[in-house]
Amino acid sequence: MRQEDIWNAETAREYDTPGAGMFAPEVVGPTVERLAELADGGAALEFAIGTGRIAVPLAERGVPVTGIELSRPMVERLRAKADEATIPVIIGDMATTVAPGTYSLVYLVFNTISNLLTQDEQVACFRNAARHLAPGGRFVVELWVPxxxxxxxxxxxxxxxxxxxxxxxxxxxxxxxxxxxxxxxxxxxxxxxxxxxxxxxIWPAELDLMARLAGFALESRHADWVGAEFTAESRSHVSVYRLPARPPGRQPQPPLTCPAPSGA
Structure with missing residues (x-):
């Protein structure tokens, strides 16, 4: 089963369930609130933006949102809600496709990283997120626990x-x-x-290692978007990874000083 075949025109037509399921206000509202907070006044990039379930209300909150999406039929559904000028979308996969610009937030919601079917692709997705972020930027992943x-x-x-x-x-x-x-x-x-x-x-510990390979550190992990504690009984998690504020590399050194000459 190819992802392009799964997310076809028929699936796109049936995907939106306004006011119910994953489109219910009690699901969408906390997600948008938390992402707007994590964007911290900057622009956001959504991997696998779909029909704009989160991107549209997030943009309405004043956060500039760009998307990457593999499925053209899903983007066509998005276009009924927001035009290209409001929410630009680049067609391609989230592991390798590059969007123009630099962002303070990249996010992946509703288990979508698991659509990448190999570990190599999932690691590449983390690296692609890091590629788009400014120093100190965040990558947010919502994922179920196996x-x-x-x-x-x-x-x-x-x-x-x-x-x-x-x-x-x-x-x-x-x-x-x-x-x-x-x-x-x-x-x-x-x-x-x-x-x-x-x-x-993906187990949470494996996800953390993927993040480290891409230069991220785990900033927080909760069981949901409103900050419930993540425990052994949690069925899903929202994990926030962050790049260092200073890019890795040579750190500035204090200036050299010469000792004062000793007296005779």
Whole structure:
């Protein structure tokens, strides 16, 4: 399954759920508030900007937002909400595509870094974020915690959400650190629709090492956007990484002084 095939025109049409799910005000509001705070008056770059779920309200808050997005159909949906002058978008993947300018904040929300299916690509994503940031800039990643503790021996799937008309389950390949999310939607007709998306899951400690390889240090980690404590029971996390205020390299040295000549 290629990402371009998954995020096609049909998916883009069904992606937005105004006022519900991940578009609910209680989900979007805290995310935008926290990102606006972390931008600290500067510009922001969103990797995998999608249809603008976060970018549009963030721009309305006065934060200049640019996006990188692989899916043209998703960008077409975004264009119904904001034009190119308001939210510029560069078509490409988040691991290698370069946007013009320098930013104080780069962010990745709603587990999107896991769409990169190899460790090398995920490390490259961190390096791409660092490439776009000014000294002292931040990279924010929202990501779920793999639910492997729910897997008894011999079982490879977990149900992570169930509600009338919808079941979400994940199938794990623990040898290769891969997971496929299955979204089953059904009604009273007896038929169902299945959508699937592959991911590479990442433990928080591995994510921190990727950050270090790109020159970041972990600034904070919470269980959600409002700052709940991250614990062993947390199902997801919001991790904030920061570049040093001074680029790495030779540090300034104090001037040399010569000792006063000794007396006879």
């Amino acid at each position: 639910e492997l503790r729910k897997l008894p021996p011999g079982q490879t799937a977990t149900v992570w959400h169930c509600e009338p008309g919808y079941i979400g389950l994940d199938t794990y390949d623990v040898l290769h650190q891969q997971v496929v999310s299955h979204h089953v939607r059904f009604d009273g007709t007896g038929s169902a629709r299945l959508a699937r998306s592959p991911h590479r899951y």
